[in-house]
Amino acid sequence: MPPSKTSYVCLLCRAAYKQPYPSQGPHDGDGRRSCPRCAEPLIHVGSAFAAPPRRDTEAWRVLSVLLHVGVRFNKSCCGGPGYRPRTLREVRERMAYARRTGEPFARALVRHDVP
Numbered sequence: 001m002p003p004s005k006t007s008y009v010c011l012l013c014r015a016a017y018k019q020p021y022p023s024q025g026p027h028d029g030d031g032r033r034s035c036p037r038c039a040e041p042l043i044h045v046g047s048a049f050a051a052p053p054r055r056d057t058e059a060w061r062v063l064s065v066l067l068h069v070g071v072r073f074n075k076s077c078c079g080g081p082g083y084r085p086r087t088l089r090e091v092r093e094r095m096a097y098a099r100r101t102g103e104p105f106a107r108a109l110v111r112h113d114v115p
Contacts, residue, residue, distance in 0.1 A: 071110060
């Protein structure tokens with residue numbers, strides 16, 4: 001059976017790649033993967049990730065915000081990664097909520113409903 005794979009993205013190229021998990025497969029000596037297009041480091045996003053179309057700039061901006069605060073797309077016991085915002089409006093709402101309440105940004109961004 002082939003090894004299971006997970007997703008990596010390059011935000012500069014707006015490209016996603018399925019590759020073996022970090023403990024398996026080819027990578028730099030320090031365990032980092034490089035983008036085949038630009039040679040910049042790839043970001044491990046998790047196995048439940050579905051990449052937006054390359055031309056969808058808003059979706060890639062939302063993804064960039066999520067990744068920079070540490071949100072990933074790993075499978076949970078119920079199958080999926082849970083709620084993730086899809087629009088910049090949803091991101092702004094959750095960031096404003098986090099500032100208002102003091103909740104960490106990463107936790108506020110994965111909230112399904114903002115009170």
